[in-house]
Amino acid sequence: MGWSARSRVSRFFDKAGKAAANSNGRIISLQGVSKRLRDVQVLNDIDLEIAQGECIVLVGRNGSGKSTLLRVLAGMLLPDSGSLRKPRHGRIMYALDGLSRLPFTSREYLWEMGRIRGMRPEILRQRISELSELLFLGKAIDQKLSQLSKGTLQKVNLIQALMPGPGGLLLLDEPLSGLDVPAQKAIVVLLRQWKKEGSQIVTACHEPLLIELLADQVIVLHKGTVLRRWNKEDLQQAGEPAVSIQSVIEGREQSVIDTLLVEHQGVIACHRSVVHQDYGRREVWDWRVSRSSADRIIGMILAVGGSILSVHPEESRLNMEGLMEGRHPGGSAPRDRTDQDSCLSPEGGDLQ
Known part of the structure; x- marks a missing residue:
């Protein structure tokens, strides 16, 4: 992460204030959740637990059930069987995989989304400004959604999900898709900060950057079932870039x-x-x-x-x-141990 990304995120938190994490520490859990859409079994016997300050990354090919699982967690779909348990008054923030090109400017859309959530006008105005700056939205804030590129539309999509601030459950469907590199870095830095604040994050994502820097668990889905689960220690065996x-x-x-x-x-x-x-x-x-x-x-x-x-x-x-495909994260990329513990001194010798 670059210095500029960190400083931008710091300014955002200094201005907006840090939200208090849910002190109850309750876990969001799915047990034996299955879901059928039309004639397709899209989820089959899914177990999942999300602790406070934890990020779970869902990976899998198209049609594996990632987006459907996010919709179940968001409450947009009800399971056919199994149970979903989450705090009764827990806050849910959701960025879909792709925002519709509605007949609004970016500012109008974000304002309406914030008012639907019950955000006070002065707080909403501040959050729109800060997050637009953080993600380099620029003049697109006053352009119609129908005129925006895919990457810029994704920025607006993320801003509407992030406006309430840290705390609660954040659901992101391919959040880095289409974003320019500075915006990707800013999002990852912000999400790392939100984890520290106690946010629970579940994201479908294929970018190694997010997995390496955020994931506590990686769940591999295949045709609606859990093919593999990897924890942080498994991911670390791939070797840090x-x-x-x-x-x-x-x-x-x-x-x-x-x-x-x-x-x-x-x-x-x-x-x-x-x-x-x-x-x-x-x-x-x-x-x-x-x-x-x-x-x-x-x-x-x-x-x-x-x-x-x-x-x-x-x-x-x-x-x-x-x-x-379910293979170990480090299986094809063993750690390079030849020079990890050594450092050449200016004179060419090893420093111990």
Whole structure:
């Protein structure tokens, strides 16, 4: 996640205020839920539990039952059999897979959705403004929904679901579909914050980014049944993607840099090289760090007076094709253990 995404989310929470999580800590559960639509058995004997502050990601091919399961959780469909238990006064927020091109501008649609939910005008106005800024909606806020691209329409769809703020159950059907990269990052950062606030999140999604950074469970659906369940430990076995950072750090004592390298567990490897250019000599540092530590390490580099030349994330190690077929998340992408616990010092030796 980039620094800009984090700061935008922080501003949103500073302005809107943090909603208190449900103190009862009750679990939302489905037991033996089945559902038939016309002549098709779309869900068959589904068991599911969602704790506070937990994110469950549903994966599966088209027709596997993901959207139907979300609709059952939302109360839009009633199970034919089995039970659904959730807090009586729990708040539900839902973003469908695709928003209809209704005859409203984005602002008009969001305003009406907020008023339907009973949001006070001053709070609603503030949330629309903040979330529009967060997702880079820009001038599209006053354009007709029928004129918007798929990605921009998805932003409006997400804003209407997110307007009430953290707490309760958030249901998202392919939330990152069609979004530009900055908006994807902003959504993931925001959802991570909502998890900390106690929100329960269930999302159908095929993007490794969301799974790696948010998922506590991944449930693989196949023709309406649960094919596999994977927990966070299973996902971690795929290996966390790394980020390559190139920086310039000059005029600092070696001890400062050594401390940065030795004491931060997120550093996988680093190398210093001296580059001679027309305007002088530069010390260029190439870092390889875990993705979860990248923002912090960038901040540390800047804090010691360095500058960032480039940041390049590696591709995800999650095999989504294998995951949807029920194979272990790390089965096709074993962890690279050759350099995880070592870091090259500026002089070429290993730092212990």
